[in-house]
Amino acid sequence: DTEVTQTPKHLVMGMTNKKSLKCEQHMGHRAMYWYKQKAKKPPELMFVYSYEKLSINESVPSRFSPECPNSSLLNLHLHALQPEDSALYLCASSQDMTVNYGYTFGSGTRLTVV
Amino acid sequence: DQQVKQNSPSLSVQEGRISILNCDYTNSMFDYFLWYKKYPAEGPTFLISISSIKDKNEDGRFTVFLNKSAKHLSLHIVPSQPGDSAVYFCAARLEGSQGNLIFGKGTKLSVKP
Numbered sequence: 390d391t392e393v394t395q396t397p398k399h400l401v402m403g404m405t406n407k408k409s410l411k412c413e414q415h416m417g418h419r420a421m422y423w424y425k426q427k428a429k430k431p432p433e434l435m436f437v438y439s440y441e442k443l444s445i446n447e448s449v450p451s452r453f454s455p456e457c458p459n460s461s462l463l464n465l466h467l468h469a470l471q472p473e474d475s476a477l478y479l480c481a482s483s484q485d486m487t488v489n490y491g492y493t494f495g496s497g498t499r500l501t502v503v
Numbered sequence: 504d505q506q507v508k509q510n511s512p513s514l515s516v517q518e519g520r521i522s523i524l525n526c527d528y529t530n531s532m533f534d535y536f537l538w539y540k541k542y543p544a545e546g547p548t549f550l551i552s553i554s555s556i557k558d559k560n561e562d563g564r565f566t567v568f569l570n571k572s573a574k575h576l577s578l579h580i581v582p583s584q585p586g587d588s589a590v591y592f593c594a595a596r597l598e599g600s601q602g603n604l605i606f607g608k609g610t611k612l613s614v615k616p
Contacts, residue, residue, distance in 0.1 A: 393546070431507075431592060431606030432547070445603060479546050491537055491549025492604070 395480050395495035403503055404470060410498045412463040412480030418493070420444075420486045421463040423455060424479040426497070432479055438463060439486050470502045506530045507595050509607035518616050522580040526593030526607055529574065533605075534598040538567060538578045541590045541609070550591075551578070583614045 393414045402408050412421065420439050424432040437445035438457040446455075452474075454466040463480055477499055481492040508527045516522045526536070534555045539547035553560040553567045553576065560567050566579045580587055593607040 395546075429608070431608050432604075433606075434603050437603070447603075481546070491539075491552055494539075494546030494548070496544065496546045 393480055393482055393493050393495035395478075395498050397498060398496065399499045399501075401501045401503060402467065402470065404472070406470075407466070407468045409467065410465040410478055410480075410500075412465075412482075412495055413461055414482045414493070415461055416482065416493065417460075418482035418484055419460060420483045421457065422481040422483075422492065423463070423465055424481060424494075426477040426479055428476075436465075437486065444486065467500075470500075472502050475501045505607075506533075507593055507605050507607040509591075509593055509610050511610050512608070513611040513613070515613045515615065516583045518585055518614055519582045522578075522583045522587065522612055522614065524578040524580075524591050524593075524610050524612065526576045526578075527574060528576075528595055530595070530597065531574070532598045533595040535596040536567070536569060536576050537594045537596070537604065538565075539592040539594060539606075540587075541592060547592055580612075583612075585614050585616050588612055588614050 396411045422437050423435040426432040434447050435449045436455045441457045452469050456464040477497040479497045480495040483492040506529050537552040538550040541547045551562050551565045551567050553569050569576045590609040590611045592609045594604040
């Protein structure tokens with residue numbers, strides 16, 4: 390298995406809803422990442438987990454709450470989002486945080502906040 | 504201020520010819536550069552990378568050139584194929600940043616049959 394699987398592929402949520410995005414990989418990768426990509430913009434790093442511990446938080450608002458229950462799974466819990474949070478949320482993984490030959494990305498979750 | 508710049512939003516090339524995608528950067532502390540390809544409704548796919556201590560890396564039809572003095576890198580695709588049509592992102596890793604990639608805005612490549 391050489392994939393990063395993200396669910397759901399599409400999500401529409403209201404500003405008062407609570408939802409979660411899921412990311413799963415079975416490649417034995419020990420670093421996992423959340424990126425946010427707005428239309429016509431490059432992906433921007435949100436969080437990095439290394440060996441199930443939060444390693445980097447790029448000043449992301451607290452309405453986004455990441456969780457890494459085990460080495461294969463990464464969640465992003467969403468609560469009280471704003472319409473400007475609508476974007477493509479990409480999960481990625483790599484063997485560890487030091488790799489230089491590239492990460493494996495999931496297909497993303499297209500989030501719309503109404 | 505963008506640290507990684509892809510100044511051409513789009514590029515159109517004939518099948519069989521060379522595609523050259525360009526990327527400029529401003530931070531001399533980047534130690535690795537990577538190119539990703541992205542199809543619609545898919546995540547970015549890693550293509551090729553280059554260390555800042557090298558000036559060329561080749562993998563099949565893809566070659567990346569790095570000109571450190573000019574803070575410029577380019578991706579050459581030879582020969583170009585219609586299946587190469589996608590958005591190409593240049594990304595750079597800051598030395599010691601432990602996994603943080605900074606992406607350019609991307610260049611949409613169209614390869615015409």
